[in-house]
Every structure is written in structure tokens, then in C-alpha cells.
Amino acid sequence: MxxxxxxxxxxxxxxxxxxxxxxxxxxxLDVQAxxxxxxxxxxxxxxxxxxxxxxxxxxxxxxxxxxxxxxxVGLREKDLPALRLEHIGFVFQGFNLFPTLTAxxxxxxxxxxxxxxxxxxxxxxxxxxxxxxxxxxxxxFPSDLSGGQKQRVAIARALAGDPGIILADEPxxxxxxxxxxxxxxMMSDLAHKRGRAVVVVTHDSRVxxxxxxxxxxxxxxxxxxxxxxxxxxxxxxxxxxxAALGLV
Amino acid sequence: xxxxxxxxxxxxxVRLTVTLTGIVFxxxxxxxxxxxxxxxxxxxxxxxxxxxxxxxITSKNVPYVEQGVxxxxxxxxxxxxxxxxxxxxxxxxxxxxxxxHDGGEESVQIVGMNVDDPLERPWNLVExxxxxxxxxxxxxxxxxxxxxxxxxxxxxxxxxxxxxxxVVGFTRGIRSFTTSPYVFTSxxxxxxxxxxxxxxxxxxLVRVAPGADVQQVRRDxxxxxxxxxxxxxxxxxxxxxxxxxFTTGAGVAVLIAAGLGLVVGFVVVAQTxxxxxxxxxxxxxTLKAMGAPNSYVYKVIMKQAAxxxxxxxxxxxIVSVFVVQASQKGGAAILMPAPMAVGMFFLTLAMCVGAALxxxxxxxxxxxxxxxxx
Numbered sequence: 159m160x161x162x163x164x165x166x167x168x169x170x171x172x173x174x175x176x177x178x179x180x181x182x183x184x185x186x187l188d189v190q191a192x193x194x195x196x197x198x199x200x201x202x203x204x205x206x207x208x209x210x211x212x213x214x215x216x217x218x219x220x221x222x223x224x225x226x227x228x229x230x231v232g233l234r235e236k237d238l239p240a241l242r243l244e245h246i247g248f249v250f251q252g253f254n255l256f257p258t259l260t261a262x263x264x265x266x267x268x269x270x271x272x273x274x275x276x277x278x279x280x281x282x283x284x285x286x287x288x289x290x291x292x293x294x295x296x297x298x299f300p301s302d303l304s305g306g307q308k309q310r311v312a313i314a315r316a317l318a319g320d321p322g323i324i325l326a327d328e329p330x331x332x333x334x335x336x337x338x339x340x341x342x343x344m345m346s347d348l349a350h351k352r353g354r355a356v357v358v359v360t361h362d363s364r365v366x367x368x369x370x371x372x373x374x375x376x377x378x379x380x381x382x383x384x385x386x387x388x389x390x391x392x393x394x395x396x397x398x399x400x401a402a403l404g405l406v
Numbered sequence: 407x408x409x410x411x412x413x414x415x416x417x418x419x420v421r422l423t424v425t426l427t428g429i430v431f432x433x434x435x436x437x438x439x440x441x442x443x444x445x446x447x448x449x450x451x452x453x454x455x456x457x458x459x460x461x462x463i464t465s466k467n468v469p470y471v472e473q474g475v476x477x478x479x480x481x482x483x484x485x486x487x488x489x490x491x492x493x494x495x496x497x498x499x500x501x502x503x504x505x506x507h508d509g510g511e512e513s514v515q516i517v518g519m520n521v522d523d524p525l526e527r528p529w530n531l532v533e534x535x536x537x538x539x540x541x542x543x544x545x546x547x548x549x550x551x552x553x554x555x556x557x558x559x560x561x562x563x564x565x566x567x568x569x570x571x572x573v574v575g576f577t578r579g580i581r582s583f584t585t586s587p588y589v590f591t592s593x594x595x596x597x598x599x600x601x602x603x604x605x606x607x608x609x610x611l612v613r614v615a616p617g618a619d620v621q622q623v624r625r626d627x628x629x630x631x632x633x634x635x636x637x638x639x640x641x642x643x644x645x646x647x648x649x650x651x652f653t654t655g656a657g658v659a660v661l662i663a664a665g666l667g668l669v670v671g672f673v674v675v676a677q678t679x680x681x682x683x684x685x686x687x688x689x690x691x692t693l694k695a696m697g698a699p700n701s702y703v704y705k706v707i708m709k710q711a712a713x714x715x716x717x718x719x720x721x722x723x724i725v726s727v728f729v730v731q732a733s734q735k736g737g738a739a740i741l742m743p744a745p746m747a748v749g750m751f752f753l754t755l756a757m758c759v760g761a762a763l764x765x766x767x768x769x770x771x772x773x774x775x776x777x778x779x780x
Contacts, residue, residue, distance in 0.1 A: 206778050210775050210778060213695075215695055215774045215775050215777075215778075236699075239694065239697045239698065239699050240697065240699070241697075242695070242696065242697035243696070243697025243698075244697070246697075248695055248696065248777070250692070250777055250778070251778075254688065254689075254692040254695075254777055256410060256413075256689050256692075257417075257689075258410065258413030258414055259408055259409075259410060259413060263408040263409070263410075264408075266408050267408045267410065267693075267696075268696060270407050270408060271693075271697060271698050271702065315696075319696075319697070327778050
């Protein structure tokens, strides 16, 4: 089966004056539909850059990135938004909800971008909020929601475009352990029950046991890969994966 | 589209107030200055525009109506003999002195006409009849200038150019662009008041016969009557307006002030919309990351600008209407004809949308990758 995301020999160089910083050095990575992949690594290792390129937000310097079967390296910047809209949903560390819109309207915004009518967008937004357990919060503004609720609204928004790929940047970083676990469970369901390819950048060792695969990035390259067999599901371990990946 | 533009706009009440204040200030300033310009323009050429004449015959090279030069009234018969001339009347429009009861003097502009003829009669009468001007020494003046000329009621007697003058009626809203009010009277009285010789006039007004070609009649008049200029009312009106508004600089001053109003409004609106955009820059970045094309983000910003323009315009026009109303009691009228009110809406919209372009330029350069930074 063709991977949802296929990365080959990916490099990214940030130009700074006459010199430059090589953020990614020949990364190879596949992400399959129905898989929950977690990217780990120290700050500045290149994982967010990798996520951004897989999310068609950043352009690569060289290599190949295929998203939903389409080569994105070499595409013009103006062609990327349509690709994001079609295939990718984002979940951010800081939720990035629109504070002046209600939870429902935040979800509707995504549907509006996809061209849904007002009535259809409203109905679908209600359904999505229901699915993430926030059916009664449709008219609530983000300022009236807890961190976990905000992140669930963000997930509902990411799902609104019905993307095959969900990319999440530190989705549990701003949440307590219980809420963070709920959010990751939701991500896991998206992968395992709904067949989405889910990539999560995280530092949160508490959620690693939900991953099908953990990829450790160091100095812009894949340093280690841990398959799910060595990450027992439901085990709230700190030592095993961290030790296995050299985090401790 | 969810109401992102409206919510962003109304979310920060203080900033919205500043934006609307800037727009309202700009609208009022532009309306007042353009209204003054139109008011001045109307006042400068009012005598010509209300004359009812098709053609004005003047001495050679008279630049504007207040600068008439006397010529023989025998030319009136020559004019009447030209084919296509339906009516021709001699007119006087000239400055002289009005003596108040307290001994003070004011400059006035005498307008003398044939009371039996429809050409150049006083208009907007509020007291008295035009026929009252047939009586010796009778004059009409505008109620706006009662205080200036020391007049309180019909029947009062004054002195104009050393001759007795009796007020027989009042007009309303006939303003003079200069400080000298118009005083309407019969041609005979006007000759006395302005010390014009009995066989002289300053202008001859011509109404062409129905169906006659004005330009042809004009050419015929120039061929038959020597040492005069023959101008259409529109030409003479334009010459008079141009003289007062541009040669004296008065018009340029109000137009510059109107332009300044536009600039001030533009700067205030641009600054506040830019600040609002910067406040929401992360949200616009999120929108772009979600896959929104630039045009979608532009729409949000443009909508904010358009809503600001609409509210600012309505509030600005409410204030402007009060200012315009209040000005009707003063010497300088601010006029706001319907096309100007409609034009102001589009000008306000253009100002706000133009101001929003500054923000759009910023949003265009947002890197959507910013959403991953903290």
C-alpha cells in the first residue's frame, strides 16, 4: 500500500546571510494510513521542520516528499495551500483557535474553506463536536473552555476537512497528564479506528505507549526508530522507550 | 464564512472606537470642506445661474459678474433686432454703499432689473412680492443679512449710494460669496444707487426663442453688436466661479482641507486596521496553515475595512447633516447635494479599503510555519 507520506533523502537548509543551517540531512520516512507515529528529539533537532515540510507548510531544499501520492518538493508556494486543505489537518500545541469565534464557528471555518454551505457546515460542526465529546459547547468561546476542551475543538477542526493525514505539534504540552492522555487516545482512535495517518511531535514520554512507531530525530537525521512491539500498549512507562531511544 | 471579520472588529471596543472616530472625523471634514466648496461655488455664480437667461452680453473682457463695465443701453435695441432673440433685458450688478441707521456703512451689491420681466428676478421670497419693487426706492434683501445691514422689518428706510431705499421684502438663502450682500431693486433705482448714467447698463440678458440655436444666436449677436462679449450663462457662470474659487485661492484652500481630511482618515484607519491585523496575525497564520488561500485572508481584512467604512460613514453623515443644517443660518452655506452624499460613501469605502491594503501587504508575507513556533 502506498504510504500516506513518503519522505526520501529530505534536506532542508535555512539560509542565514552568506552561510546557512542544515536543519534536515537526508531524512527517509514513511507514514502509513492507520498509523500513529511519534516524532521525538531534543529541541532544534529538526522534528518541527520535518513536520512542517510533511505538512506542505515549508518547502524542502532537496529530496522527495510525497503526500497522498503527490510529489510536493518543487511545487510552487501558491500550490501548497490547496494541498494542505485537501489532505492535511493540523493540531497545534497552543490550540490556535480563533478566540472571537465560538467552538462551533471554529470548526465551521474549516468547512467554509472547503466550500461547504452554511447549513451543511453548521450540521457537520455539530456532529464533529459531538464526536469529540463537546456537543454542548458549540456556542462557547475558547476563553470559556479548558485546555483539554480547546484541544478537542482543535481536533474537531482538523477533522472537519476530512483529511487523510493529521499532523500534531506537541498536542499535549499544554495539558495535564489526564487530559493529555485523553487527547492522545483520541489521536490513536483517529489512526486505528478511522484509518488516518497521524504524526505527533512530542516531548511527552507519558503518551509514548500509544505510538505504533517512535522516530527519534537528532541533528536533522533519523537517529532511531522504535516499533510498537517494543512499546507495549497501555503501559505508562517512562523508562522503556526513553531508555530504548536514548532519551535518558 | 463564519463572522471572523465582524468578531475581530468588535472584539476590541477601544480600537474600534478609534477607527470609527478617525473615519467619522474624516467624513465630516471632507463633507464640510467639499460642502463649503459647493456652497461657495453656488454663491459665486448664483446670480447667473438663477437669471433665467441663455446669453449674457458684457463689455469686452469682463472676467466675472461683479466686474461689469458700463456700456450704452442703446445696444439693447440692437440685441432685440437679432433673429432668435425672444427677450432681452438690461441688468445692473454693481457694488455700492449701504448706510445703516447707526451711521455705519456696509458694502452691498445692487442687482437692478426690469421688474416686469422674468429675467434676473429675486427668488426664494419669504416676505413681499417682486411687484413691490415697482414702487420708487423699493429694495429686497436676504434675511441672512438683516443684522449686518441693520434691518429689522419691511418698511424700514435706509440710504444706498446717497439715495433713499425702502425695504419691501426679504429672500431666503441668497448668499453672496463676498462680504457684500445682494440688494435687489428696479433698474432705475439701481442706476441711481450705483451712480450709473441714465443711458448705460452693465449687462444685457438674452433669452433665445424656443427652437433657436443658442450658439447661432450668439454668433449673430457678435456680428450685429460691436464691442461686447456674448457668453452663454454656463460660460459666464464658470468664469465667475473660476475667478473666485481659484484665482483668489479660496477654492484651493477648501479643497486642500478636504484632501487633508482624506489623508487624516486614511492614516488613522490604516493604522488601526494594521494594528488589528497584527493583533490577529497568528490567527491569519493559522488560517493559511489550514489551507486558506491568501484571497480568503484578504476577504476577512477587506470585510473589516468595509464594515468600518459603513459604520463610520453612517455616523459621519449623521454628524455632517447637523453641521450642514446649522450652516444654513450662517453666511457661508455648506451644501450637501445627494450625489455628494452618495459619492462620500464610495470615497469612505475606498479610503478604508485602501488603508486595508497596508495590512494585506503584511498578511501576504506571513509564514504559515509561524503556527509551530510556541
